[in-house]
Amino acid sequence: MSIKLKALLKSPWVFHLSTGSCNNCDIEVLDCLTPRFDIERFGMLLAGSIRHADVLLVTGSANRKCIPRIKKIYEQMPKPALVVAIGECSLSRGMFIHSYNCPVPVDHIIPVDVYIPGCPPKPEAIIAGVVKLIEKVKQSKS
Amino acid sequence: MIYIYYLIFYGFILTALIGLVASWIDRKVTARVQYRVGPPFLQPFIDIVKLLGKENLIPRGSSKITFLMAPIIGFSSVILVSTLLWVNNIDRGNTFIGDLFVVVYLLTIPSISIMMGGFASGNPLASLGASREMKLILSYEFPFILAVSVPIIQSGFSIKIGEILTHQAQSGVVVGSISGTLALIVVILCMQAKLALVPFDIPEAETEIVGGPLIEYSGAGLALYRLMKNMLLFTVPFFIIILFMGGMRYEGIHLLFGILKYIGLVALITVIRNTNPRLRIDQAVGFFWGPVSLIAVISVVLALLGV
Numbered sequence: 001m002s003i004k005l006k007a008l009l010k011s012p013w014v015f016h017l018s019t020g021s022c023n024n025c026d027i028e029v030l031d032c033l034t035p036r037f038d039i040e041r042f043g044m045l046l047a048g049s050i051r052h053a054d055v056l057l058v059t060g061s062a063n064r065k066c067i068p069r070i071k072k073i074y075e076q077m078p079k080p081a082l083v084v085a086i087g088e089c090s091l092s093r094g095m096f097i098h099s100y101n102c103p104v105p106v107d108h109i110i111p112v113d114v115y116i117p118g119c120p121p122k123p124e125a126i127i128a129g130v131v132k133l134i135e136k137v138k139q140s141k142s
Numbered sequence: 143m144i145y146i147y148y149l150i151f152y153g154f155i156l157t158a159l160i161g162l163v164a165s166w167i168d169r170k171v172t173a174r175v176q177y178r179v180g181p182p183f184l185q186p187f188i189d190i191v192k193l194l195g196k197e198n199l200i201p202r203g204s205s206k207i208t209f210l211m212a213p214i215i216g217f218s219s220v221i222l223v224s225t226l227l228w229v230n231n232i233d234r235g236n237t238f239i240g241d242l243f244v245v246v247y248l249l250t251i252p253s254i255s256i257m258m259g260g261f262a263s264g265n266p267l268a269s270l271g272a273s274r275e276m277k278l279i280l281s282y283e284f285p286f287i288l289a290v291s292v293p294i295i296q297s298g299f300s301i302k303i304g305e306i307l308t309h310q311a312q313s314g315v316v317v318g319s320i321s322g323t324l325a326l327i328v329v330i331l332c333m334q335a336k337l338a339l340v341p342f343d344i345p346e347a348e349t350e351i352v353g354g355p356l357i358e359y360s361g362a363g364l365a366l367y368r369l370m371k372n373m374l375l376f377t378v379p380f381f382i383i384i385l386f387m388g389g390m391r392y393e394g395i396h397l398l399f400g401i402l403k404y405i406g407l408v409a410l411i412t413v414i415r416n417t418n419p420r421l422r423i424d425q426a427v428g429f430f431w432g433p434v435s436l437i438a439v440i441s442v443v444l445a446l447l448g449v
Contacts, residue, residue: 004195010188038178040169043185048352051199051360054192078197078360 008054008080009134011043015053015077019070019106021060024120025087029057031123039127055082055130058112061089061102067109074110082133085112086126088119113137145229152232153225161372162186164408168375171412186372193365201263201358208262213359213366216255220370223248224377230303231380231389237304245303245381246290249336252370253279256345259363260355271354274423275345278335281430282342286332288438292316292325293385295445307389315388320449324441326386328434330407333378334414335426337371341418342426350420379407 018026032039033046047053050073062070074083088094090106106112114136116129165186173180200206223245230237253275260272293316294301297309306316316322335342346354356367383389383403390400421429 003191007188007192007195011185011192035177038173038180040173040181041179043181043188048348049357051358052353052356052364054196076199078199080196 005080005137009137011045012055012082012130012134013045013047013053014055014057015047015050016057017059017070017073019058019060019066019090020063021087021089025059025089028120028123028126029059029086032126037123037127039130042130044130050076051078053077053081055084055133056110057084057086058090058106058110059086061093061096061099062104062106062109063101064103067104070106070109082113082137083110084114084116084129084133086116086121086129088117091115091117094119145225148229149221149225152228153221156228157221157224157373157376158369160404161369161374161376162190164375165372167405167408168412168415171409172416175416190365190369193360193368194362196361198361198363199358201265204264204358205262208258209358210363212255212259212262213363213370215258216252217366217370217373219248219251219255220373220377224373224380227303227377227380227384230307231384234304234307237302240301241303242290242294242301242306246287249378249381250279250283252374253336255370256355256367259359259367263355263358265358267351268355268357271345271347271351271357275338275355277423277427278338278342278345281427282332282335282434285328285430285434285438286336288435288442289325289328289332290385292321292441292445295442296322303384307384310388315386317386319445321441321444322386324437324444326382328438328441329382329386330410331434332430333382334411335430336378337374337411339411340415341421343420344423344426347420375408375411376404379404379411382407 016026016029031037044055050056054077056074056077058070060066085091085106089096093099093102093105096102107115114129114133116126118125121129163186166181166183169185170180200209226241226245226248230241257272257275260268260275293306293310296316296319297306300306300309310316317326334340338344338346346356351357356364359367380390383400387403390403391397392400
């Protein structure tokens with residue numbers, strides 16, 4: 001594995017994008033930063049700007065207004081970068097599956113690397129999902 | 143030839159290493175204060191390596207050359223400052239008239255480079271952050287220069303760093319006198335603003351204007367800015383140690399004292415950073431032009447009276 005990817009996996013800075021979620025998944029994402037879970041011990045930081053980020057955390061059922069913005073945000077993220085879909089809504093649109101306003105799930109808009117199910121997923125589940133993502137990248141690139 | 147060795151080994155490599163370790167100490171202590179575990183030891187190094195490997199994006203509508211040049215200007219000025227300080231600290235005779243002023247001027251260039259980068263990126267939040275940085279420079283620079291003049295007065299109006307160090311070695315450190323102590327308090331507050339740490343992190347307010355001037359930087363530009371900030375975390379306390387605490391010496395027990403002086407200053411910075419909320423820009427300007435300038439003027443008067 002190249003040193004570039006190795007360093008990326010040791011310090012993945014996350015950017016948190018809500019595409020019309022009910023804020024529950026967002027609260028659980030912020031829980032990961034609290035003293036109980038402390039993701040900074042893995043080198044993760046919450047980046048304020050998308051240009052500083054390495055991992056895009058997408059929550060919510062991508063609605064029509066959001067779809068062009070999700071694409072724009074993904075293009076603005078400096079590569080190499082990874083995408084994580086968090087919560088039932090971004091995986092399969094959840095209870096909004098028949099809604100006129102949510103035409104496609106997130107992975108039809110941008111490539112998603114790991115899916116974390118749950119409504120909302122617990123912070124432990126989010127951390128386990130990120131660990132799976134790291135394992136996946138390690139195996140695929142070695 | 144010896145100066146190139148100083149520039150590369152002391153000015154860049156040693157300063158960068160100490161600065162990165164200091165930033166790790168800062169993050170770890172912050173985490174422990176908040177009952178967290180904190181990042182592993184190599185985290186600052188890994189961050190820099192990662193950022194160097196990322197894509198470098200240039201926003202549309204920005205002025206490209208300034209945007210790319212700004213981090214390099216700030217970074218090189220920090221290397222120059224630390225080289226000057228190391229040369230003076232190692233060989234006190236190797237000094238020239240007015241090198242103190244050169245250091246004071248060069249220490250403002252990192253802030254100016256952040257302003258240049260912020261305005262060049264064309265982002266409204268970055269422009270806001272850059273204008274706040276400008277106001278912050280205007281506010282802290284006046285008491286900082288007044289306080290720096292106290293060691294000058296005490297060492298018989300010498301403007302050479304080497305002579306100030308020699309004076310302190312012969313007749314006690316500057317901080318031992320009342321005027322020196324007052325000036326040191328002023329300088330520590332100004333250092334907090336110079337490093338843009340929490341009570342005065344107004345230009346970069348993460349929760350307010352998401353990183354301020356650095357918002358559009360990615361990849362190598364951001365890596366240079368982070369490395370510049372980490373190196374400033376060594377250079378500015380080192381400047382204070384030289385001016386007020388007799389510098390660092392390398393023989394026997396004095397080396398331990400030098401390291402303790404530095405660790406004490408870094409611990410003080412971290413404690414101030416963790417126990418204070420962020421000020422508004424008008425509060426910061428009022429603070430520096432009011433009470434802090436007053437203390438600085440009093441210390442200068444006391445130094446002129448010889449107290």
